[in-house]
Amino acid sequence: xxxxxxxxxxxxxxxxxxxxxxxxxxxxxxxxxxxxxxxxxxxxxxxxxxxxxxxxxxxxxxxxxxxxxxxxxxxxxxxxxxxxxxxxxxxxxxxxxxxxxxxxxxxxxxxxxxxxxxxxxxxxxxxxxxxxxxxxxxxxxxxxxxxxxxxxxxxxxxxxxxxxxxxxxxxxxxxxxxxxxxxxxxxxxxxxxxxxxxxxxxxxxxxxxxxxxxxxxxxxxxxxxxxxxxxxxxxxxxxxxxxxxxxxxxxxxxxxxxxxxxxxxxxxxxxxxxxxxxxxxxxxxxxxxxxxxxxxxxxxxxxxxxxxxxxxxxxxxxxxxxxxxxxxxxxxxxxxxxxxxxxxxxxxxxxxxxxxxxxxxxxxxxxxxxxxxxxxxxxxxxxxxxxxxxxxxxxxxxxxxxxxxxxxxxxxxxxxxxxxxxxxxxxxxxxxxxxxxxxxxxxxxxxxxxxxxxxxxxxxxxxxxxxxxxxxxxxxxxxxxxxxxxxxxxxxxxxxxxxxxxxxxxxxxxxxxxxxxxxxxxxxxxxxxxxxxxxxxxxxxxxxxxxxxxxxxxxxxxxxxxxxxxxxxxxxxxxxxxxxxxxxxxxxxxxxxxxxxxxxxxxxxxxxxxxxxxxxxxxxxxxxxxxxxxxxxxxxxxxxxxxxxxxxxxxxxxxxxxxxxxxxxxxxxxxxxxxxxxxxxx
Amino acid sequence: xxxxxxxxxxxxxxxxxxxxxxxxxxxxxxxxxxxxxxxxxxxxxxxxxxxxxxxxxxxxxxxxxxxxxxxxxxxxxxxxxxxxxxxxxxxxxxxxxxxxxxxxxxxxxxxxxxxxxxxxxxxxxxxxxxxxxxxxxxxxxxxxxxxxxxxxxxxxxxxxxxxxxxxxxxxxxxxxxxxxxxxxxxxxxxxxxxxxxxxxxxxxxxxxxxxxxxxxxxxxxxxxxxxxxxxxxxxxxxxxxxxxxxxxxxxxxxxxxxxxxxxxxx
Numbered sequence: 001x002x003x004x005x006x007x008x009x010x011x012x013x014x015x016x017x018x019x020x021x022x023x024x025x026x027x028x029x030x031x032x033x034x035x036x037x038x039x040x041x042x043x044x045x046x047x048x049x050x051x052x053x054x055x056x057x058x059x060x061x062x063x064x065x066x067x068x069x070x071x072x073x074x075x076x077x078x079x080x081x082x083x084x085x086x087x088x089x090x091x092x093x094x095x096x097x098x099x100x101x102x103x104x105x106x107x108x109x110x111x112x113x114x115x116x117x118x119x120x121x122x123x124x125x126x127x128x129x130x131x132x133x134x135x136x137x138x139x140x141x142x143x144x145x146x147x148x149x150x151x152x153x154x155x156x157x158x159x160x161x162x163x164x165x166x167x168x169x170x171x172x173x174x175x176x177x178x179x180x181x182x183x184x185x186x187x188x189x190x191x192x193x194x195x196x197x198x199x200x201x202x203x204x205x206x207x208x209x210x211x212x213x214x215x216x217x218x219x220x221x222x223x224x225x226x227x228x229x230x231x232x233x234x235x236x237x238x239x240x241x242x243x244x245x246x247x248x249x250x251x252x253x254x255x256x257x258x259x260x261x262x263x264x265x266x267x268x269x270x271x272x273x274x275x276x277x278x279x280x281x282x283x284x285x286x287x288x289x290x291x292x293x294x295x296x297x298x299x300x301x302x303x304x305x306x307x308x309x310x311x312x313x314x315x316x317x318x319x320x321x322x323x324x325x326x327x328x329x330x331x332x333x334x335x336x337x338x339x340x341x342x343x344x345x346x347x348x349x350x351x352x353x354x355x356x357x358x359x360x361x362x363x364x365x366x367x368x369x370x371x372x373x374x375x376x377x378x379x380x381x382x383x384x385x386x387x388x389x390x391x392x393x394x395x396x397x398x399x400x401x402x403x404x405x406x407x408x409x410x411x412x413x414x415x416x417x418x419x420x421x422x423x424x425x426x427x428x429x430x431x432x433x434x435x436x437x438x439x440x441x442x443x444x445x446x447x448x449x450x451x452x453x454x455x456x457x458x459x460x461x462x463x464x465x466x467x468x469x470x471x472x473x474x475x476x477x478x479x480x481x482x483x484x485x486x487x488x489x490x491x492x493x494x495x496x497x498x499x500x501x502x503x504x505x506x507x508x509x510x511x512x513x514x515x516x517x518x519x520x521x522x523x524x525x526x527x528x529x530x531x532x533x534x535x536x537x538x539x540x541x542x543x544x545x546x547x548x549x550x551x552x553x554x555x556x557x558x559x560x561x562x563x564x565x566x567x568x569x570x571x572x573x574x575x576x577x578x579x580x581x582x583x584x585x586x587x588x589x590x591x592x593x594x595x596x597x598x599x600x601x602x603x604x605x606x607x608x609x610x611x612x613x614x615x616x617x618x619x620x621x622x623x624x625x626x627x628x629x630x631x632x633x634x635x636x637x638x639x640x641x642x643x644x645x646x647x648x649x650x651x652x653x654x655x656x657x658x659x660x661x662x663x664x665x666x667x668x669x670x671x672x673x674x675x676x677x678x679x680x681x682x
Numbered sequence: 683x684x685x686x687x688x689x690x691x692x693x694x695x696x697x698x699x700x701x702x703x704x705x706x707x708x709x710x711x712x713x714x715x716x717x718x719x720x721x722x723x724x725x726x727x728x729x730x731x732x733x734x735x736x737x738x739x740x741x742x743x744x745x746x747x748x749x750x751x752x753x754x755x756x757x758x759x760x761x762x763x764x765x766x767x768x769x770x771x772x773x774x775x776x777x778x779x780x781x782x783x784x785x786x787x788x789x790x791x792x793x794x795x796x797x798x799x800x801x802x803x804x805x806x807x808x809x810x811x812x813x814x815x816x817x818x819x820x821x822x823x824x825x826x827x828x829x830x831x832x833x834x835x836x837x838x839x840x841x842x843x844x845x846x847x848x849x850x851x852x853x854x855x856x857x858x859x860x861x862x863x864x865x866x867x868x869x870x871x872x873x874x875x876x877x878x879x880x881x882x883x884x885x886x887x888x889x890x891x892x893x894x895x896x897x898x899x900x901x902x903x904x905x906x907x908x909x910x911x912x913x914x915x916x917x918x919x920x921x922x923x924x925x926x927x928x929x930x931x932x933x934x935x936x937x938x939x940x941x942x943x944x945x946x947x948x
Contacts, residue, residue, distance in 0.1 A: 006717045011757055023760065023893050024886075030761040031884035045931070069886035082887045466931075596753035599716040673714055675698045677929055 002600075004607040004668040007304060007675075011596040012604060016583040017355040019093075020594065024083050028090055031068050032097035039064045040098065040105045040242065041680035044470055049104070049241040052234040054197035058242055062198070065109055066137035066146070070094055074113040074120070079129075080136030086365035088286055092293050092358035096351070099294035100301040101680055102470065103477035104242030106294050107484075111194035111243060114287060115149025118203045118218050121282040122261040122274045127220070131201070150199035152190040152248070153280065171219060172210035173270070174253045182256040182270060184213075186221055190248045192484070196231050197244035199223075203260060204250065205276040217272035218279045220258040227252030239473075239480040285436060286361050288485050292439035293354035295447035295481050298474040299347030302454035305469035306340050307331075307674055309458050328670055337666030339457055344665075345611040345618075346450045349580040350443040356579045357435045364428050370421040390426050397426035398506040405510035430503035435575070437491035437498070442572035445488050448478035468682045489561075495568035496558065500545065508538065511578055518585055524609045524661075525581045526616030529654030533620040534574050536647035540627040541567060543644075549634045563630055570626035573619040580615055584608045607668050610661040617658035620651050685742035685868065686801060687733040689768070690790050690809035690825060691726025693750040693758050693777045695719070697814060703918040710780040710915040720754045720777075722762045725810025729874040731882060733808045734766030736841065742804075744768040747793045749786060749908075750777035752900055759896050764889035765882045770896045771797060772903035779815030780915055785908040786816075787824035792906070794829060802829070802869050811837045811873035826871035833870040835863060839877055 010029060014020040039061055043049075048057045065071045073090055075081030083090050091113060098106035112135065119131050134147035152169070169188035176182040188204040190196070200223045207216040223229045232247040256263060261274040313329035320326060330336045375381065380389050400417040408414055417423050455462035455475045463472045482488055498504060512531045519528035544563055545556040555563050584605060591601045631644055695701055695718040702713040712718070722730070730746060737744045746768045748755060755772055763770075773793045794800070794807070807829065809822040819836075826834045837854035844850065847867040852860045854875050 005714045009717060009719060009757075010760075011753075023897065024890060026757075026760045027764055027884075027886055027889045027893070031764055031886050031889070034761075034884050064883070067883045067885070069884070073886075082890050594753065595751070596716070596757055600714065673700050673702075675696070676700055677698055679696075679698050682929065682931075 002603040004603050004672045005600040006673050008604065009597065011594055012587065012591070015590050015594060015597065016352070016587050018359060018586065019089065020590070025090055025093055028069075028073070028083075028093055029097060032070055032094045033100075035061075035064045035068045035070060036098045036101040036105065037680035041101045043242060044102050044473070045681040047465065049102075049473060052236055052241065054234070054244045058244070059198065061105060061108065061242065062148075070109050071112065071146075072136045074116060075132050075136055079132040080139075086362035088289065088361035088365070089355070089358040092290050092355060095290045096293045096297045096354075099297040102242055103294050103298070103474065103481060104240035107194060107240050108243035110287065110290060111151065112148055114151040114283065115195065115199070115201070115203050117151070117283040117287065118260045118279045119220075122279050124257075124262045126257070127260065131220070145200070147201060148195060148199050150193050150195040150202045150248075151283075152188055152193050152202045152204035152250070154191045154193065169204055169206035170209035171206040171213055171217065172208070173212050176212070182212075183253055184219070184256055184258075185227075185253050186219055186250060188221075188248075188250040190232070190250070192235055192245055193232075193248050194243050194245050196246035196248050197234075202248070202250065205280065207276070212269055214269050214271045216276040217263075217274065218260040218276050219254065220260060221250055221252045221254055225252040225254050237480075239476045284485060285432070288436050288440040288491075289354060289357035289361060291481050291485050292357065292443035293351065295444045295451075295478045296347055296350035296354050298451055298478055299343055299350060299447055299454070301469055302451070302471055302474070303340065303344050303347070304674055305467075305471065305678060306343070306454060306457050307669060307672070308678070309461065309468065310336055310340070331670045334663075334666060336457065337669050338662050339453055340669055341611070341614060341662055341665040342618075343450055343454050343457075345580075345615040346446065348583075348608065348611050349576040349615050350447055352579040352583040353435075353576040354439050354443055356582070357432075357439045360428065360432050360435060364425070364432050367421055367425040367428060371425045374422060390422065393420070393422045393426045394503055396420065396423045397430070397503050400424065400427050401503070401506045401510060405513060426503060427507075430498070430501055431507050433498040433501075434495065434504050437494040438568070438572040438575050440486065441488055441491035441495070441568065442576050444478060444482035446573075448475070448482050451475040451478045466682060468678050470682070489565075492561070492565040492568040493558075495571065496564040499568065499571060500541070505538075508534070515578065515581070518581060522585060522588070522609065524606075524613060524657075525584060526613040526655065526658065527581055529620050529651055530574060530577055530581065530616045532647060532651040532654055533616075533623045534578075536627055536644070536651055537567070537570055537574060537623050539644060539647055540631050544630060547634070555630075555634055566626045566630060570623040573622045577612070577615050577619040581612050584612055607665060610665040610668075613655075613658050613661035614665065617655040620655050624648055624651060685737065685740050685804050685806055686745070687737055687742055687806045687808055688745045688747055688794050688797070688800075689726065689730045689733045690747050690794075690807065690822065691722050691730055692748060692786075692813070692815075693720040693754055694723045694779070694813070694815040696721050697724075701920065703920060708776075708909070710918050711778055715778070716751075716754070720750075720758050722748075722758060723810055723814050725812050725814065725874060727762075727881070728877040728879070729808040729810055729872070730762075730768070731766060731879045732841070732874060732877045733806075734768065734882075735879055736806075736843070740843065745771055745797060747771045747773070747790055749773040749775050749789055749793075749906070751775070752903055755903070756897075756900050759893070759900070760889075761884065763892035763896050764884035764886055767888055767892060770892075770899040772899045773906050774903040775906040775908050777815070779813075780918070781816070781908050782910040782913050783816060783818035783821040784824055785910050787821050787828060789906040789908055790821070790825050791828035793904075794825070796904075802831075805831075805869040807831060807869070807871040809871075809873055811875050822871055822873040829869075831869045831871050833865050834873070835865075835870065836873040837875045838872045839875050841872060
């Protein structure tokens with residue numbers, strides 16, 4: 001049987017991750033890759049990570065980002081960028097490529113965008129024009145200093161992370177002369193603020209400390225504003241050392257027009273147009289997906305170095321070329337192969353999952369703009385009013401999802417629903433509200449765990465600075481990615497709420513239907529087992545939502561994290577596996593149309609299908625374990641478990657053949673051709 | 683003075699890949715050749731960077747005439763197009779290293795002749811002196827002959843334009859020295875060695891501009907047959923010693939030199 005010949009090419013990835021029709025994104029891959037595997041890798045190899053300080057070598061990476069277009073990627077063409085429209089997928093690709101080598105470099109790159117995000121999402125036209133254009137590297141002949149920003153949310157201890165509702169930053173009126181713009185005093189102490197070594201502006205979250213200012217807001221301070229702009233002490237990070245992180249102290253006076261999104265004066269009170277929560281929600285809604293992809297890149301980047309290490313493990317001694325021990329090294333043993341396959345399968349699932357999230361947010365972005373426009377026209381403003389207006393569209397959104405899934409997109413009813421942007425928004429937003437936390441949670445959390453496996457497969461080499469692929473550093477970095485921009489508990493908490501909405505549940509049903517359909521044509525992917533595990537998960541969810549424990553307390557509720565959080569974890573396993581299968585189906589569908597991938601396509605699809613099956617078996621196992629623990633864990637006097645057992649047994653049985661898939665994939669690893677050497681230094 | 687510089691440059695498999703010659707139904711090829719990532723031939727790449735640098739100085743125009751399979755050309759252009767501004771003229775033909783340089787030169791010369799409005803009196807033909815795949819060292823010479831350009835320079839490391847339209851060329855000769863020649867002016871063929879310029883960083887904005895022309899050029903690429911039925915390779919192999927890859931850090935230059943000499947003596 002023909003086996004996987006080479007590692008997947010860029011053409012194959014472009015098809016799977018759905019940008020084969022966009023040369024701007026394909027160029028971006030190469031542009032960012034050259035920086036990642038060039039100056040970034042060189043900096044890591046030179047030991048640049050061994051210092052908390054912002055060194056010249058690290059600062060030089062900013063120049064590399066500037067000249068290669070990474071810095072201006074976030075901007076619109078009219079602002080000096082080069083990609084028009086939503087950029088979630090583009091930013092995800094950039095982060096993926098940088099993280100393939102070093103997560104800190106990706107964080108440094110993304111943090112500049114993070115600082116601009118509040119302005120991009122909610123800034124006034126003037127703020128957008130000034131800061132977005134200013135953040136584009138000066139072109140030849142331009143004499144100006146580039147604007148580089150930092151996002152100042154996290155508070156000093158004890159308000160570290162998680163509780164973003166508590167703000168230590170304060171804003172009050174410093175001066176307000178009759179007929180003049182108010183001058184505001186901003187006091188902010190940040191912690192773990194990225195880019196602080198070189199940022200010349202900070203978007204800081206603050207709350208009012210003055211009766212003349214209402215609520216909270218985000219406000220821009222610049223380094224030259226009067227007062228104290230102390231960059232603070234470097235954070236003593238164990239990870240992501242190529243990004244700059246400090247604990248700044250800011251006490252400055254700024255004009256009120258620096259409030260992001262502007263303000264109005266109502267009865268003598270300054271009322272920001274957006275409070276800090278509204279802005280943060282808009283920002284983090286997008287950026288967390290990208291973080292998930294950073295860990296996915298680590299897993300996939302580990303495969304080639306591990307294979308090379310395994311094959312070469314016993315060379316260099318008295319062995320003669322041609323002997324199995326010389327040619328295969330550790331690859332003679334199943335265990336090494338199977339564990340490598342597990343890492344690869346997880347990496348595929350994480351990448352498929354993350355890129356789907358990025359694409360979804362690109363789809364959502366114009367709808368969100370449309371929603372704002374409609375709400376403004378209708379005078380709908382504020383969380384409750386907006387919620388009510390969107391709630392009214394839920395039934396139609398469910399119908400829209402169902403018609404789309406049944407391929408009834410030519411019907412008049414579908415056209416009617418499609419023409420209502422709010423219906424589409426509700427449908428896609430409900431999915432985005434699930435995928436974003438699930439991707440962040442699963443990719444980073446499980447990714448960190450599996451990176452440990454990758455390190456262990458390199459033997460003692462794995463925990464040295466010389467480890468090819470920097471796997472040891474990547475293992476540690478993955479842990480940070482599981483933490484920053486909202487740790488795992490935050491993501492699980494959000495999933496607890498978003499997973500049970502009727503709109504998402506309608507979407508979930510279409511996932512099950514899709515898998516059952518795929519199972520007819522591609523049973524080798526394990527689609528049916530996954531569909532059944534999803535039914536088991538949903539059955540358990542419904543059970544938990546309607547039952548109480550022996551103390552009469554509901555099993556499903558915000559305080560019941562012992563129930564809700566594991567269900568969020570179980571769902572994430574299933575969802576990642578689902579998107580992995582979809583990408584393989586996409587490759588099978590569109591691969592034959594691309595002459596660059598036709599050669600060896602069948603064997604590549606067969607290998608990827610084996611990885612799907614392996615991952616499905618794992619997901620079924622993880623989800624089944626959680627469901628069993630929760631279904632029986634609170635049983636008091638016995639309950640009918642017939643249906644539960646049916647689902648559980650069926651799902652388990654349908655993973656039949658996963659062992660053979662693992663064996664086949666393992667053999668493929670012994671034969672796949674890899675480059676002579678890693679294409680970046682070590 | 684305005685110049686038109688046509689750079690001939692084909693694709694080669696990424697040199698980091700395992701390049702294993704093997705027989706195929708179409709003659710010799712490389713194992714999994716179509717599945718390997720490809721790059722612009724490094725020799726031709728030097729020529730392209732030098733061409734862009736020269737064109738910038740004289741407000742000239744650069745064409746890249748590239749012979750390769752469409753699918754691979756498209757993928758490779760995602761990188762090449764970001765380096766320097768150029769207009770692509772694509773020829774759809776096998777870029778295999780197991781082809782005859784005369785047939786390749788025929789196809790390249792025909793493609794150059796097809797460029798509309800090409801003024802040969804201001805034409806410089808650039809290309810790689812050698813190639814990372816064929817290394818015939820004859821392709822550019824034949825291209826020049828086919829185009830009727832007799833002023834030819836090979837192993838070029840530098841070109842300096844003079845105000846009177848003439849130019850000075852530095853060619854590599856034996857013993858690590860250069861030969862200095864002065865040419866009265868275009869047309870001329872320059873087969874480049876490495877030149878003096880570093881690889882330009884990727885510039886997506888240049889890439890976006892180039893790709894507007896590159897994509898249609900690839901779609902419209904005319905097929906060419908470069909297979910020579912009379913040419914047969916009976917056996918091809920890469921000396922095993924030469925494929926040994928070693929990765930070391932912080933090794934002093936004298937030590938590297940010593941190891942290379944030792945290796946050559948093996």
